[in-house]
Amino acid sequence: xxxxxxxxxxxxxxxxxxxxxxxxxxxxxxxxxxxxxxxxxxxxxxxxxxxxxxxxxxxxxxxxxxxxxxxxxxxxxxxxxxxxxxxxxxxxxxxxxxxxxxxxxxxxxxxxxx
Amino acid sequence: xxxxxxxxxxxxxxxxxxxxxxxxxxxxxxxxxxxxxxxxxxxxxxxxxxxxxxxxxxxxxxxxxxxxxxxxxxxxxxxxxxxxxxxxxxxxxxxxxxxxxxxxxxxxxxxxxxxx
Numbered sequence: 001x002x003x004x005x006x007x008x009x010x011x012x013x014x015x016x017x018x019x020x021x022x023x024x025x026x027x028x029x030x031x032x033x034x035x036x037x038x039x040x041x042x043x044x045x046x047x048x049x050x051x052x053x054x055x056x057x058x059x060x061x062x063x064x065x066x067x068x069x070x071x072x073x074x075x076x077x078x079x080x081x082x083x084x085x086x087x088x089x090x091x092x093x094x095x096x097x098x099x100x101x102x103x104x105x106x107x108x109x110x111x112x113x114x
Numbered sequence: 115x116x117x118x119x120x121x122x123x124x125x126x127x128x129x130x131x132x133x134x135x136x137x138x139x140x141x142x143x144x145x146x147x148x149x150x151x152x153x154x155x156x157x158x159x160x161x162x163x164x165x166x167x168x169x170x171x172x173x174x175x176x177x178x179x180x181x182x183x184x185x186x187x188x189x190x191x192x193x194x195x196x197x198x199x200x201x202x203x204x205x206x207x208x209x210x211x212x213x214x215x216x217x218x219x220x221x222x223x224x225x226x227x228x229x230x
Contacts, residue, residue: 037221045157047220093156100162100169101147101170102207
């Protein structure tokens with residue numbers, strides 16, 4: 001079974017600075033997707049970014065980008081120009097291409113300080 | 115597109131009572147998922163439907179739990195004889211299963227269950 005590990009329970013960053021959240025996973029499969037979701041306090045889970053494993057190019061969405069290292073099974077999220085609204089719990093998640101269930105990491109609580 | 119909705123948002127019940135939650139997926143999404151999230155943890159998969167068929171159930175889904183998706187639209191999750199360990203956030207998600215598109219799951223706001 002696949003596992004997802006987020007080794008940073010909490011992180012903080014100053015507004016306008018850049019922060020990187022780490023995620024590693026373990027799988028024997030070759031075809032899968034990786035996601036970062038954001039869950040603000042008392043609010044719903046929102047998709048931040050996704051990456052298809054077969055694509056070598058790292059995904060980007062505005063201020064959010066990933067560093068996908070397939071051989072190392074690493075999938076980090078970089079947030080540039082951090083904003084107060086980025087304060088949230090961030091979850092890394094794995095999905096088999098042919099599967100259905102998302103497997104989530106334990107989450108990283110990110111706080112953006114003014 | 116109104117997003118995934120869940121009702122109720124909060125439910126407080128006494129141990130031993132039955133509770134039922136409802137999820138309305140994004141219209142035209144053919145897959146619907148249920149997850150459970152305890153405080154400070156990532157969501158854990160419970161079950162999912164493709165249209166009206168329940169295709170997979172986690173071992174977390176004990177006999178006291180039952181889920182339905184009649185007519186492939188909204189879904190209900192019922193917990194019978196609730197226990198304090200059932201206290202959690204119950205999340206619903208939906209996706210459009212299509213070979214050309216990634217099966218991205220979009221989540222609802224969740225139903226927070228507290229069992230006293």
